Amino acid sequence: MNTLKKLKSIDAIYWFVAVFFIAALVFVPGFANLAALERLLSQGCVLIILACGVHLTVLNGGVDFTSTALLALTTVVGGSIMSTKGPLGGSAGALILGLLVMVLLGLGFGIINGFSITTFKMPSFIVTMATQMIVNGLAVVYTGGSSVTGMPSAFAKFGKGSIFIFPYLLIVAVGVALVMHIITTKTLFGRQLYAVGTNHKAALISGVSPRKTIFKAYVLSGVCAGIAGIVMLAYMQSGSVNYGATMFNDIMGSIIVGGTSPAGGRGKIANTVMGALLINMIDSVLNILGIPYYFITLIKGLIILVAASIDLIRMDRKVAR
Amino acid sequence: MKKEMLRKAFGIAMAGVMAISMVGCGGGGSSSAASETKSSAAPEASAPAEPSSAPSEAASAVESAVSAASEAGTEKSDITIGVSWCAIESQMWAEYQNTIKAECESLGVKYTESVAENDVQKQNQQIEDFISQGVDAIIIAPADGEAVVSAIQECNTANIPVIMANRAAGEGCEVYATISSDNKAMVKREIEYIVSITPEGTKYRCLELVGSLTDVNAIARQEGFEETIAEYPDMFELVSTVPTEWKGDQALAGVQNTFSADDTVNFIFSPSDALLPSIISGLQQLDKYAKVGEEGHVTLVTFVGAADAVSAIREGYVDVVSVQDATNQAKLCVQAAVDAAGGKEAQDYTDAGFEVSTQNVETDYADFTGY
Numbered sequence: 001m002n003t004l005k006k007l008k009s010i011d012a013i014y015w016f017v018a019v020f021f022i023a024a025l026v027f028v029p030g031f032a033n034l035a036a037l038e039r040l041l042s043q044g045c046v047l048i049i050l051a052c053g054v055h056l057t058v059l060n061g062g063v064d065f066t067s068t069a070l071l072a073l074t075t076v077v078g079g080s081i082m083s084t085k086g087p088l089g090g091s092a093g094a095l096i097l098g099l100l101v102m103v104l105l106g107l108g109f110g111i112i113n114g115f116s117i118t119t120f121k122m123p124s125f126i127v128t129m130a131t132q133m134i135v136n137g138l139a140v141v142y143t144g145g146s147s148v149t150g151m152p153s154a155f156a157k158f159g160k161g162s163i164f165i166f167p168y169l170l171i172v173a174v175g176v177a178l179v180m181h182i183i184t185t186k187t188l189f190g191r192q193l194y195a196v197g198t199n200h201k202a203a204l205i206s207g208v209s210p211r212k213t214i215f216k217a218y219v220l221s222g223v224c225a226g227i228a229g230i231v232m233l234a235y236m237q238s239g240s241v242n243y244g245a246t247m248f249n250d251i252m253g254s255i256i257v258g259g260t261s262p263a264g265g266r267g268k269i270a271n272t273v274m275g276a277l278l279i280n281m282i283d284s285v286l287n288i289l290g291i292p293y294y295f296i297t298l299i300k301g302l303i304i305l306v307a308a309s310i311d312l313i314r315m316d317r318k319v320a321r
Numbered sequence: 322m323k324k325e326m327l328r329k330a331f332g333i334a335m336a337g338v339m340a341i342s343m344v345g346c347g348g349g350g351s352s353s354a355a356s357e358t359k360s361s362a363a364p365e366a367s368a369p370a371e372p373s374s375a376p377s378e379a380a381s382a383v384e385s386a387v388s389a390a391s392e393a394g395t396e397k398s399d400i401t402i403g404v405s406w407c408a409i410e411s412q413m414w415a416e417y418q419n420t421i422k423a424e425c426e427s428l429g430v431k432y433t434e435s436v437a438e439n440d441v442q443k444q445n446q447q448i449e450d451f452i453s454q455g456v457d458a459i460i461i462a463p464a465d466g467e468a469v470v471s472a473i474q475e476c477n478t479a480n481i482p483v484i485m486a487n488r489a490a491g492e493g494c495e496v497y498a499t500i501s502s503d504n505k506a507m508v509k510r511e512i513e514y515i516v517s518i519t520p521e522g523t524k525y526r527c528l529e530l531v532g533s534l535t536d537v538n539a540i541a542r543q544e545g546f547e548e549t550i551a552e553y554p555d556m557f558e559l560v561s562t563v564p565t566e567w568k569g570d571q572a573l574a575g576v577q578n579t580f581s582a583d584d585t586v587n588f589i590f591s592p593s594d595a596l597l598p599s600i601i602s603g604l605q606q607l608d609k610y611a612k613v614g615e616e617g618h619v620t621l622v623t624f625v626g627a628a629d630a631v632s633a634i635r636e637g638y639v640d641v642v643s644v645q646d647a648t649n650q651a652k653l654c655v656q657a658a659v660d661a662a663g664g665k666e667a668q669d670y671t672d673a674g675f676e677v678s679t680q681n682v683e684t685d686y687a688d689f690t691g692y
Contacts, residue, residue, distance in 0.1 A: 030455050035452075035453070036453035039449045039452070039453060043446045043449065144534060145534020145535050146467070146540075147467035147535060149467050149491055149492070149493070232442065236441075236445060237470065238467050238471065238491070240441050240467070240468040241534075242464060242465055243442050243468075245438075245441075246438050246443060283443075284450050287447050287450035290433035292436070293435055293436035293438070294436070
């Protein structure tokens, strides 16, 4: 009886991921082999990291449009620093400097976003939309639109290497997700994040500083975008201003399918990670099945809608109880 | 009540999975279309449909390539080709897509496709999924030739031959064949055509529209235009260069802004017919859309060979279009893929293209309607 209760208490997203994965293993030719599973895991890493970052901003009722643009900017800037065709010739120092600059770029734009939103009391979607445009523009100006290639061989090995079917990149993604999970569940900042997202005024009265909390959320989101840029650069072995061009829907899809409320105050990092895995699996499986792109978009939209509806029904029931 | 809710949730989840499974088991839409015709493919392989454009050199190239393919006819029904599109956003790409589908059916090979909406990461992912799918060859129309190198390397590792459609890949990977146009030379020829018909003393003040800066074809066309007009400094002056990212709205804004700043512009170079409707709309709004020879005519030079452009040339509004033969290129892509899957040697093919202008549209190209 206890087991049944435990099963019932598991969030819908876990059932979706499990059912979809098993169905894909059984029904989709070409999916149930180790190389395909390794590719699937590699493909999901960037989405997981970006979704974890944006998740924090959604938790307090905001959004961060800058993340995908930062992904592109960090790959071209970091890539040009560490490239063997660059002035530093792809040396170890260039590699370290490139990685550092990528994280700092994310951090810097996170600070700009957080500062603008908290100091000028501007809506997050306006601020991050504006910085998204600025970042996109900077990436094009920096590269002239062309791609950055010639990554050092050590970085290439990191991007393509794996332990059994688990890519090295997955270690980074899981590491980021774990840190974000600990931050949101085990720290004072995490509790403040939920408090501000649930009721801004109540949080303020109870001694929480919404300004500091929101600022930190955007800074962390920016850092995540910088790390996602590193993973993307390692995986693709090139930097491009086009990276992430259509990824924002998948990021928000991951967060919403994972049961995070767009209004803020509710959501779990682990569920967002599951959401990202589901979205990534849907893409891959339907591609393998040879289903046309526009049909994939339609199916993905329907599944997101159904998953989100089921989660909302469950939440309503919990509230009613 | 609780059980009912749980049943509903489970039912919806299963329905979703079942629906996907059913779609997948149905052969996956486009992927099944060609395979259904495989039994009758071999006799048709040597007699594909004629290209919509009628340039004789292109047609003979197709014929020789197709006849070579027919030698391996008995094996084609086992071949599956994956086609990765950057995006189907212009008449040229639509023609490419339709021709590849038709050619696969004609040759009796299975066909599956994905569209990346110009997202290079998504395109890499889709190419990797083709590897999982176990296709025999992959045709890639890349959003960014450099950024797709990583995915091509994976294809190399998996021993799956890659054919580049219309755009070349960057360095660091092996491709079986690249089927593309000589963009730079084609633009040079159409500008030289303008020079040849222009009365001495005429001064062109030019607006140059540029495609995507990550597209090697766009860059080649830009270089072709700028290098050629630089050879005639007394005739051409570059007033403004506007990047469009192949987007019509940016082309329209570019035309409007340039003419607002300088009303004396009398020449527009468009790197693609896909931008032409926006350019025409902009000129109409500015009351500058006049026929060749009429007062106030803005010389329009474009590229690709879409039906809109050829029609505008026939009506006398557009001066010249450099046509890249998408029909022929698409057929050669399929042919190269079939040859590659069959273990044959292939070679790069460069589409020389041809120019359709107000002077030859009713004579040399009377039957050419564009795509």
